[in-house]
Amino acid sequence: MTRPSTSGRIEVICGCMYSGKTEELIRRMRQVDIARQPFRIFTPRRDTRYGIHQITSHIGTRLEAYPIDSIVEIPDYLDDAVQVVAIDELHFLIDDADQIAAMCQQLADRKVRVIVAGLDQDFRAQPFLAMAHLLALAEQVTKLYAICVRCGAYATRSQRLINGQPAPAAAPVIAVGGLDMYEARCRACYEHPQ
Numbered sequence: 001m002t003r004p005s006t007s008g009r010i011e012v013i014c015g016c017m018y019s020g021k022t023e024e025l026i027r028r029m030r031q032v033d034i035a036r037q038p039f040r041i042f043t044p045r046r047d048t049r050y051g052i053h054q055i056t057s058h059i060g061t062r063l064e065a066y067p068i069d070s071i072v073e074i075p076d077y078l079d080d081a082v083q084v085v086a087i088d089e090l091h092f093l094i095d096d097a098d099q100i101a102a103m104c105q106q107l108a109d110r111k112v113r114v115i116v117a118g119l120d121q122d123f124r125a126q127p128f129l130a131m132a133h134l135l136a137l138a139e140q141v142t143k144l145y146a147i148c149v150r151c152g153a154y155a156t157r158s159q160r161l162i163n164g165q166p167a168p169a170a171a172p173v174i175a176v177g178g179l180d181m182y183e184a185r186c187r188a189c190y191e192h193p194q
């Protein structure tokens with residue numbers, strides 16, 4: 001099957017926890033599905049909060065997804081017909097920033113529309129490097145906001161909590177968790193881990 005003459009591109013959906021990244025990814029992929037464009041959705045195997053073969057937003061919407069550990073697995077799941085590749089929770093992949101950027105560029109150069117969603121900052125309010133790379137390379141960037149649980153302002157940071165207190169800076173960068181473990185906070189209410 002020959003690929004239709006659409007041009008490839010990279011779209012990034014970023015923001016903090018509870019900003020609606022997965023909902024936005026699902027919204028775009030539903031449109032793709034309705035338009036009958038062949039697509040594949042990938043989700044890191046590490047994100048085990050919900051069912052393993054689907055992406056589920058916090059509000060419970062679901063779409064079928066292929067679980068992967070590394071971005072280099074993606075071509076194994078593609079054929080020439082696939083026009084859209086979506087990756088949810090990109091920050092959970094094991095690869096370094098260069099590998100992730102190289103694969104997204106390669107796909108987009110092959111006329112695939114690549115849509116990635118993920119956290120732009122870790123719980124220490126430092127950039128996730130893979131996301132930082134893609135934000136620079138992308139054709140389209142959507143930064144979403146949550147609402148600060150303390151003051152109601154726009155939140156851009158994910159505060160990780162342990163027993164209700166900010167997690168220490170030495171804690172692992174990746175820790176999967178939900179409402180008991182993360183709060184969305186604004187710049188003023190965010191507490192820098194010690």
Ligand SMILES: [Zn+2]
Pocket residue numbers: 148149150151152153185186187188189190
């Ligand atoms: Zn606040």
